[in-house]
Amino acid sequence: MLNDALAELSAEERGATLELTVNNHPGVMSHICGLFSRRAYNLEGIVCLPQGDGATSRMWLRVNENAKLQQVMRQVEKLPDVLALVHHPAEHEIFSLVGRFTA
Amino acid sequence: MYEMTGARAIIGLLERQGIDTIAGIPGGANLPLYDALRDSRTIRHVLCRHEQGAGFLAQGIARSTGQAAVCFATSGPGATNILTAIADAYLDSIPLVCITGQVPTSLIGTDAFQEVDIYGLSIPITKHNYLVRSADDLLRILPEAFTLALSGRPGPVLIDVPKDIQTATIRFARWPEPGCRREVPAADGEAIAQAARLIDAAERPILCLGGGIIHGGASDLARELAEKCSLPTTMTLMGLGAMPADHPLALGMLGMHAARSTNMALQECDLFIAAGARFDDRATGKLVEFCPGAGIVHMDIDASEVSKLKTATVGLVGDVRHTLAALLPLVRRRSRGAWRHTTAMLRRMYPMTLPEATVPERPYGLILKVAELLDEEAVVVTDVGKHQMWTAQVYPFSRPRQLLTSGGLGTMGFGLPTAIGAALAMPQRPVVLFTGDGSLQMNLQELATAVEQRANVKILVMNNRSLGLVRQQQRLFYNERHIACDFQLDVDFCTIARGYGIPSFNAPAGCDLDSLLRQVFAVPGPCLVNVLVGREEEVYPMVPPGAANSEMLGGFYAERCTC
Ligand SMILES: Cc1ncc(C[n+]2csc(CCOP(=O)(O)OP(=O)(O)O)c2C)c(N)n1
Numbered sequence: 276m277l278n279d280a281l282a283e284l285s286a287e288e289r290g291a292t293l294e295l296t297v298n299n300h301p302g303v304m305s306h307i308c309g310l311f312s313r314r315a316y317n318l319e320g321i322v323c324l325p326q327g328d329g330a331t332s333r334m335w336l337r338v339n340e341n342a343k344l345q346q347v348m349r350q351v352e353k354l355p356d357v358l359a360l361v362h363h364p365a366e367h368e369i370f371s372l373v374g375r376f377t378a
Numbered sequence: 379m380y381e382m383t384g385a386r387a388i389i390g391l392l393e394r395q396g397i398d399t400i401a402g403i404p405g406g407a408n409l410p411l412y413d414a415l416r417d418s419r420t421i422r423h424v425l426c427r428h429e430q431g432a433g434f435l436a437q438g439i440a441r442s443t444g445q446a447a448v449c450f451a452t453s454g455p456g457a458t459n460i461l462t463a464i465a466d467a468y469l470d471s472i473p474l475v476c477i478t479g480q481v482p483t484s485l486i487g488t489d490a491f492q493e494v495d496i497y498g499l500s501i502p503i504t505k506h507n508y509l510v511r512s513a514d515d516l517l518r519i520l521p522e523a524f525t526l527a528l529s530g531r532p533g534p535v536l537i538d539v540p541k542d543i544q545t546a547t548i549r550f551a552r553w554p555e556p557g558c559r560r561e562v563p564a565a566d567g568e569a570i571a572q573a574a575r576l577i578d579a580a581e582r583p584i585l586c587l588g589g590g591i592i593h594g595g596a597s598d599l600a601r602e603l604a605e606k607c608s609l610p611t612t613m614t615l616m617g618l619g620a621m622p623a624d625h626p627l628a629l630g631m632l633g634m635h636a637a638r639s640t641n642m643a644l645q646e647c648d649l650f651i652a653a654g655a656r657f658d659d660r661a662t663g664k665l666v667e668f669c670p671g672a673g674i675v676h677m678d679i680d681a682s683e684v685s686k687l688k689t690a691t692v693g694l695v696g697d698v699r700h701t702l703a704a705l706l707p708l709v710r711r712r713s714r715g716a717w718r719h720t721t722a723m724l725r726r727m728y729p730m731t732l733p734e735a736t737v738p739e740r741p742y743g744l745i746l747k748v749a750e751l752l753d754e755e756a757v758v759v760t761d762v763g764k765h766q767m768w769t770a771q772v773y774p775f776s777r778p779r780q781l782l783t784s785g786g787l788g789t790m791g792f793g794l795p796t797a798i799g800a801a802l803a804m805p806q807r808p809v810v811l812f813t814g815d816g817s818l819q820m821n822l823q824e825l826a827t828a829v830e831q832r833a834n835v836k837i838l839v840m841n842n843r844s845l846g847l848v849r850q851q852q853r854l855f856y857n858e859r860h861i862a863c864d865f866q867l868d869v870d871f872c873t874i875a876r877g878y879g880i881p882s883f884n885a886p887a888g889c890d891l892d893s894l895l896r897q898v899f900a901v902p903g904p905c906l907v908n909v910l911v912g913r914e915e916e917v918y919p920m921v922p923p924g925a926a927n928s929e930m931l932g933g934f935y936a937e938r939c940t941c
Contacts, residue, residue, distance in 0.1 A: 302497060302509065309501050349682035355506050355526060 290319065291340040292367035293348065296359040299325050299332040303356045307334070310350045316343045320370050331358065335369050379551055384513035385414035385544040388477065391520040393420050395556045397448050399802055401426055401435040401795075405452025407492060408479025410544035412450075424802065424831060427823035429456050431795040433463020434821065437472055438799020441782045442757055444593070446473035446527045447799070453479045454492030457538075458499070462789060465503040467534040469786025470616060471593060473527035474534035482542040483511070497538050505533035513546035517554050524557030531680040532593055562679055564700035565693075573651075573675045573692045574708035577607055580649035580673070582717045585609040586632065589616030589785065590654020590678060590698055592778040597621065599702040600653055606706065608714040609651065610721045612640055614661050616785045617654070619775035629721065630730065633661035634921045635767040639724035641919075641927040644669050646720070651675040654698045657687040658786070663927035677701050730771055732934050738891040741768045741840060741915050748810060748838065749773050751895055757782065757800045757809045761793035761817030764846040767917040769812045791820025794837065798824060801833035808899060809834060815841040815869065825878040828904040836898055837906040839871050842913050850916050854931060855923075864913075875906040882906040 297303050304323070311318050320337030338344060352360055382390070388411060392400070401424045404412040415423055426432040429451040439447035451460040457478040467474045481490040497509040506526050508519050516539075523535040564570065577583060591600050597620040604611045604627050611621050612629040621628045629640045641663075644650070650669045654677065655661070662668040665687055676683075676690040677698050684693035694701050737743045745768055754776040760766040760783045775781050782800055784792040797811040818839055828835055849863040875882035885894055885907055898905050918932035 300511075302501075302507075305498060306501055313502055346682060346686060353680075353682060 289340045289364075290366035291338055291344065292363040292365070292370070293336040293338060293351070294361040294363060294367065295334040295336065295351065295357055296326075297332050297334055298356040298358065299329055300356075303332070306354055306356060307336075307351060310347055311338075314343050314347060316341075316347060320373070322369050322373055335367050337366060337370050340364070379549055380553075381547060381549045383410065383414065383544065384516055384539070384546050384548060385410040386417075387513070387516050387548055388520060388539070388544070389414045389418050389421065390553070391516065391556075392448060393418060394553055395520070395524055396445075397421060399424060399439060400448045400450055401432040401799070402450025403429050403432060403452065403456060404450070405456050405479065405492070407453035407481055407541050408450060408456075408477075408539075408544070410541060411477070411479060411539070424827065426795065426827050428821065429459035430462050430791065431821050431824040431827060433460040433474070433476065434466070434792055434795035435799040435802075435824075435827070436474055436476075437463060437467055437792075438759070438782065438796035438801075439803040440467070440472050440474055441796065442779055442800040442803050444595070444779065446475055446524050448475045448477065451476070451478050452492070453481055453496070454494045457494055457496040461499060461503065462787075464500060464534045464536065466784055466787040466789045466792065468503045468505070470784065471532045471589060472534065473532040475523050475527055476534060476536045478536065478538045479544070480509070480538045480540040483540045484542070486540065496536070500536045503534070504536045507536040507538070509538045510540065510543050513543045513548045514550075516543070516548070517550060521554050521557035525560060526557075528557070528559040530560070530562055531590070562697040562700075564704045565677065565696035567704065569692055569694055570701060570704050571708060573694055574705055576649055576673055576675055576692060577609075577651065578710045578712070581714070582647045582720075583607070583609050583649040583651060583714075584629070584644060584647040584669075585611040585651045585653065586614065586655050587611060587617040587620040587653055588614040588655025591617055591620045592654075594654060594679065594698045595778075596654070596699040596702055597778045599699060599706065601625070603702055603706055603709070606711050607709050608712055608718055610643060610718065612636075612644070614655050614658065614785070615770055615783060618770060619778045619780045622776040623774040624776070629725070631770050633663065633927065634923075635771060635917055635919065636927070637725070637730040637771070638728035638919050638930055638933060639721070641921070641930060642724050642728070643721045645928050647672050649673045649675065651677075653677045653702070654679075656683045662688070663921050663929075664925055667926035667928065729934065735934075739887050741765070741911055742772050744838070744840070744891065744909055745769055745772055745812065747891055747895060751892075751899055752808060752810065754780065755807050756780070757797075757804060757807050759783070759793050759797040759800060759809060759811045761811070761813040762788045762790045762847075763814040763817055764842070764850065764915070764917045765812050765814045765817075765840040765911075767847070768840075771917075790814075790817040793817055794821050794835075795824045795827070797835045797837075798828050798831060798833040801835050802831055805834065808836065810836045810838065812838050812840060814846060815839055815843060815865070815871070816845045818871070819869070822874070825875060825880055825904070829879050832903050834902050835904050837875075837904070839906065839908045840911045841871065841908050842911040842915065843868055844913055846913070846915075847917065849913070850920070853916075854920065871906060871908045880904045880906055882908065885909040
């Protein structure tokens, strides 16, 4: 019983990463973050960098895998400024690299 | 090579887009745009009296035609005023392009006079929005805005244009192609085949048509499916008209104010086929008890709707028209005699109305009298409240886009400006507005617009001197502890209408409604009729908010109900 409960809990809490390719202009970040805040769904971490000629950016979002994730992903995919979305079921290593600065 | 200002380019792009009417109000930050509009030979501007009115007027055009409509507002207060109409369009998936003026780029972020971050404010209530940062971008943004507003699940798009972008000069060799609706294919073929098998195997299926059927122009195919498979068919508020009310398979609206028989049939169904409907809580009641034991087939163009609230047995993501066309040849023709007998019996046992409720002195009677005098050409607009639900319950809607009503947002004040927009878009059709004394006063100022535009709108005020639907909720769920629902002032709407130059009539109890309404409908142009409605007239049945649809309060034959 306890083990089951623990397994369930860790599944709930498990970190996942969404990796997005987006157009790089002011406002894109608010569009994306708004989809989370509106659903009372916390973004645990954000890393965003321009890529190539700077017309687009790559964005990594660290989230806790939970029931809201599926709906948020579908909403993210609808944004015209989001060009691609990849779901990594685990935390992406970029966060451990960046994590050094908060250690 | 063309050379012109950004403002002139915007007007040119709108003209090429086929826009012939724009509703709005000018102000400092959109004066260049208005200056350019003055030279347009094909666009008529409709000056409203409040930006919310302009937003809803544009909605009236969009809702009645299915085409994207345009509204203008200036920066700051103009833009914030129009937000409610945009949110309303968002929730009902109405294609709208709203163009707001903004302070010059150099002043953005300085708390300049009439500066409001309308881009930020409109993010959660638009399909997409733009803050234009270079005049050259207009050539891309305008067509794209129309494409987005019209494609997939339609919705509003906002374009915020700083004043210096409107006055900047741009040069270009060719006009871009106008934006247009992008075709979306049918759902996946295997999923459609699976849905066909579920439909064939179901003994007690119910088809539910939502607003998506109307946006997708799919009501004819939906009806074919219903007839081929003998599917009793219910409609959401937004779907009313998708199947004619007098069709033998039509069950009317479902949900909070449905006929008892409809919600009872849903309790028994073994397959719920939702087409362009999104399981709104007003339609489903307490979700876990909605259609208990039924499989779910869900067709929607928006993938994020499928299984959002209720897990679909089969999800059909795609254009509902194409999906239905692909589904039709795969399903078996069935007569489902026993099930149709059950639904017909429920309808006979629990009728929506009784003769004593349909006398002209009572709300249903008024609504049915209007329906009797008008044909299916008429456009029916409502505001929000009891009068809206009464209309949805009994008006015999017979075609898509016949009913224009604020479903998702339920915005009081929607009615009058939307009715004017519909009248301007469809000058050959009579437009009738059922409104309440509360709702009408939320955009009353648009009576002026109705007169100036000679809009053929007949305004029927179902006047109960109260915020009726609120009053009813206090009565039912707060032990009759009434507060803030009864108006102290008995407004003389006829005098007000006359002040705007609108002919008006009082319809006291016992008057000859038939001849009064005939007289009113015979004369083109705006007219207001003030009809007294008893404060105690309630909308029944009613499912308490949050309760299961099987818990219906009130209404005829409530005592017979065992569910
Ligand atoms: C803008 C807005 N404010 C408040 C409400 C809440 N509300 C819903 S119905 C209603 C009363 C409507 O009164 P009225 O227009 O007179 O219609 P009736 O119910 O009396 O027919 C109110 C206040 C709303 N829907 N919209």
